[in-house]
Amino acid sequence: MRITQTTLQKMHENHEKFAALTCYDAIFANILENAGVEVLLVGDSLGNVLHGDNTTLSVTLDDMIYHTRCVARGSSKAFIMTDMPFGSYQASPEQAFQNASRIMAAGAHMVKIEGGKIMADTVEFLARRGIPVCAHIGLTPQSVHQLGGYKLQGNSEKSAKQLLNDAKILEKAGASLLVMEVVPAKLAKEITRALAIPTIGIGAGVNCSAQVLVLHDMLGLFQGKKPRFVKDFMVGANNIQEAVANYVVAVKTGQFPGQEHEF
Ligand code: KIV
DSSP states (O other): OOOOHHHHHHHHHTTOOEEEEEOOSHHHHHHHHHTTOOEEEEOTTHHHHTTOOSSSTTOOHHHHHHHHHHHHHHOSSSEEEEEOOTTSSSSOHHHHHHHHHHHHHTTOSEEEEEOSGGGHHHHHHHHHTTOOEEEEEESOGGGHHHHTSSOOOSOSHHHHHHHHHHHHHHHHHTOSEEEEESOOHHHHHHHHHHOSSOEEEESSOSOSSEEEEOHHHHTTOOSSSOOTTOOOTTTTOSSHHHHHHHHHHHHHTTOSSOGGGOO
8 A cells, every 4th residue: 555645644643753765766666665665755866876966956857757757667655755856946836836746747746845934835835736745954955055065954043943943834834744954863853843744854863753865875875975874774784675674674663863873
């Protein structure tokens, strides 16, 4: 049976953690969901890991539609969530709806958009018109140049307050899920407690409703320095299936992320 937004909400209410990973093609969709991953995120991180770019800014709507179709063809169980790429939703709620509807038609069950309270009108516009939305706050890679790099967010009293406020506003606007990226674990815990919807952390500590990692990162396929919040699950595994299954168990039992992965 297909995992739905309702399944994820119920898991959250039952304090049952769920596992998400990025996924960009059919074969991995099949491997990940058979290993127990509940959410396949067709992330615009494909700009980094597939295209070799330094940022996600050059990823296009057609790229996201193409990879959503690939993932949808390989999946029969998981919940599929797709990133709206940079420039495809920020101009107006109407622009967001036109582009989100194409992503949904390609097989996504939810779209993800980056940004705080500035995106509340867009979240509301989409949600009221039948498009479920995951909001994404904290380190929002599409704003990397405005943030001055890929760095910890919400680490001052003022910015932590602002993120908590953003999260509440986005939930009120109709967001069904909230991704928090690279924020202090204490803040992510506070935000998770303040909301009724599930939160998905990446570099946000263990007290989120779920965890997500970039697939290539957790398979040890990265160039340069490993980010603090990443764990290479290929270490100690015999193959990719086993590594992913170990990740799922580690997320569900609260063994990942450990203190060494949080801020
Ligand atoms: O694109 C992506 O991989 C993401 C995750 C980092 C959450 O948005």
